Structure formats: structure tokens, C-alpha cells
Amino acid sequence: MSWDSVFQALGTASSETKLGSAPVALGFGEASPETKAAKNLHNFFTYVAVRVVIAQLADTTPEAHKDLMEFVDRHSLNDGDKFCAALMRESPNHKTLAMRILEVRSAYCNRDFEWDNLERLAKKMADEANTKIMRDYLLETSQVNNDNEK
């Protein structure tokens, strides 16, 4: 992905975030990084809710399960709200499915998703990934140096 398309995806106007002492223009459009990340999570929660409802229907209501699977095959889940809005309008039966997905994603976001765990995991990932990137590079260049010395 080019820088231009990244810029485009996240908007072009500027906002600010603090890093160290100097505020830095980040160009997230009107939205803060937190808003942008929340929007991504929002779409992710819709995806999770669809998965949950599909799993529940598989055991209880084969016909509704088939309807939802077919709809999912034909519609992108990248924009969760767009997906739900389209599902509402497909048929009365699909509308019932859409209402259930809305309910499940709200419950998941408000109750089941482990927010503290997300923060803990992301911080751990940042530390471990940095260590791994530096270690891999050092091992690789040591290897080259050893080979040169042979």
C-alpha cells in the first residue's frame, strides 16, 4: 500500500497527538487515532457478532443459518454497519437476523470483550516485537560477519 493510499484511507485533514513533548500533526482527518482504532474495532465486533449468530443458528435453526451464510457470501463485512443495514432490507427473516446481530455486537462490546486484556496484549506485543526485530537483525548480521571471517 502506498503512502498516498494510507493517507487517503485515514483522511487528509490534520489532527494532533502528543508524543514526547512536541505535538505532531498526524493527519487522521477529523478523527483522533483513538477514534480511528475504535472504528476498526466496531467493524471487528460486527464480524464477531456475525460469527456468533451463525454458530448459534447452526445448532438451532438450519434455515436461518443457511440464509445468513448465503448473505455473508454475497456481502462484505469490511463495513459492519453497511452490512447490517443491507441485511435489514433483504427480507423480513433477514431483518430478524440483523436485529440479533445488532444485539449481539452491542452485548459483546459492552460486556464480553476483555478491554484490559486487549491493552495488556498490545503492550506486550509492542515490547516483544521490538525485541524480536532487533534480535533477528543482530543474529543475521553476526552470521554475515562470521561468514566473512571464515
Next chain:
Amino acid sequence: MSWDSVFQALGTASSETKLGSAPVALGFGEASPETKAAKNLHNFFTYVAVRVVIAQLADTTPEAHKDLMEFVDRHSLNDGDKFCAALMRESPNHKTLAMRILEVRSAYCNRDFEWDNLERLAKKMADEANTKIMRDYLLETSQVNNDNEK
């Protein structure tokens, strides 16, 4: 995106999450939804760090700024760790840039990113989006009914 490709993107083995009383297989591979979301945030933080470093260099070090901009044009930021690993290996100057990006993303994740705000915004978004989807649908169908009655 088809259901299959969503499954593929998130792994195929099964994990569980609780929703209501029944545990539901979600198919997130080895990873929990929290881990998957943390991984996405991790890539997002790399993107933010690159933006921050580019903004800092623009004012202070035009040559390094040009180097980084050119590198970003040629390399995807979708996988942040892969991007940083490649940047480390481009040249000694690029290695310095990579070290700075690693440092900035760690500081951003551990100190500057507003985790509480993320949770608050995502929950607000879930509630507001649900309300909007239902309201839009109701207004639309009321309109149709009104038109039919004319």
C-alpha cells in the same frame, strides 16, 4: 470479502468466547478475539509511529525525511513488523530510522495512546450505530408506507 476469505484471514482452527451463557466457537485460530484485535492495533501503532517520525523529520532532517518517504512508497505498512524489519536492512541510515520508529511505537502504545478513551468511544459507537441503523430503516419504511397511502 467472502466468508471463506474472512475465515482464512483470521485462521481456521477454533477458539471460544463467551456470549451470554453458551460458549461459542469463533474460529479465530489459536488466537482469542482480544489477541486478534491487539495484532491489528499493533500494526496501527506502527503506522502512527511512521507518521510521527516523518512529521518530526520534515522539520529537522530533510534528507532522512526523503529517505523514509521513498521507502514508505515502496513498502506496505499493513504488516508493521515486516515493514520495520525491511527498513532495518535497507541501509545504515535506514536502520537508524527503523530504530526510531520502534522506539516511537513502543512509547505511543505504552504511554500516549488513550486506552480508556478507545473503550469509551467503541462502546458509544456500538450504541449509536445500532440506533442509527434501526432509525434509518424505520424512517425509510415509514416513507414507503406514506407514499403507498397517497
